[in-house]
Amino acid sequence: MRAHDLRVAGSRAFVLEEGAGTPVLCLHTAGQNGVQWRDVQPELAALGYRVVVPDLPGHGRSEPAPRGPVRDLGDYAAWCEELIDALGMERPFVVGCSIGGAIALQLAVRRGDRLAGVVAMAAHGGTDRDPMLTVRGLERELVDAAAPSRADRTYHGTLAVVGANVQPERAELIARMHRREDPEVTTSDLIGWVTHDVRSGLPGVRCPVHLVAGCDDLWLDPADVRHAAGLIPDARCTFLEGVGHYPMEELPGFAATLHGWLTDLARRSR
């Protein structure tokens, strides 16, 4: 495994890379960091991929973006494009979850012709039809980013959206790891989620796309995911039984599952 410490969009970025072969960019969820991919990265690399896992700006070991916490998922997409070019990733796959999935769909819209394909998990390219979050509520939370018991709420909130099939010890580990966030960054990420919308660009996407959602994911309305799948030419859509909001952390042997999806995307890629 190799660590990169490079400048992307004006700040220092921390990126872990492993393996050689088809490049894959793996994007984490709101407020979290690349550590969410720690089990998947070596297993996927062993299957013949160059697996690149960044910490988005302000997350993990990456410095904050120069203008502070990012509220526009388009800024993250632009950051990813710069990273893809800086690391010389030729026609990579992009795999992301939650805001990472939304960023992956943004990349599909922006430069699908230069991607091998996109797996967007827990994302659907636009605002939720029945939103659980509002910009106003999130702005209120930002006024006091250390709003009471924030870490406890992240812990219990994570447990609430982990799937029923996940062993209790694994769910506990995921929830404990998720406590390690900067609430200001997470909340800004979520404002990005609430306000992003690239659905008008989905019909023009020029790479194969696979949308994936967990059946136990409280954050997502399956109808939104199906709708997005209907907008993207020839998109695949999979719902995972017993899985929640974090498939790459919840599913044992996720790398093999992902390998299957990527193989399918590659077959459909020009």
Added chain:
Amino acid sequence: MDSGPYFEDFEVGRTYTGPERTLSPADVAAFAELSGDRHPVHTRDEQPLVHGPLGIACFFGWLYETGLGAHVEAALDTRWRYLAPLHPGDRVSYEMTITRARRTSARVNGVIGRHVLVRDQRGVLVQEGETAALVTARDATGDDAQRVGRAFPGAAWARALGERLAASPAFTTQTSTWDGTIGLRFGEDVVQFRIYRGRVLDCGTRTPDGPTFVLGAPDITWVRLLTGPVNDFTKRTMRGEFTVSGSAYEYLRLTSALVALVDEARALAKEAA
């Protein structure tokens, strides 16, 4: 009338279902005549609507038919919501869950709270309501002590929960820097727990300063939370099933304490099962 359940037989959390009932065009026409509600929406030829209250009336018929109403002495109240239209010829089914059971001071009977879901033949939820009834007790000696774990939101239940909270390391640790009063609202009834630095000073329907915040939900939500298979309190809050009044800040501050409180209330309910 010796068969059929007495007050003691209605366990909070228990759910009853039964056969479907067809609401025929003749039923709707008869109901229009009987009630005098001959409004065109019920009598027109094109897509007439079943009278909403016919759904209520047929619930009481269902109670009689199933024998569940055998020892009912009086109906006390009914609150009902009409969620989706019914048309003549539709078939409805009822699902009744016991939400409260409180023996009266006379001890010969008790008040039962019942939550009712009404679905059509497609499974669509068309009506939902609550209705309380006075039900004869089998005997006046009573087994109230064994039933206290599900006697929410009564005073005896509040005291029993208060004792458990005082002995719960998770709850006392999470409230060890706190000074305030937790209010829990069941429908319209609030019980309070006065907490000072991890100690439970008082429990009941009144405290001198009143609650710092009140966490509220309909009876059925509490029943599902406290008698269901897992503590899914966080999921239910995320789905908006609970409302909070008073200090939202202090409510958030007690996030983990409330999960611990629900754990204790669930353990208490299990004792009474």
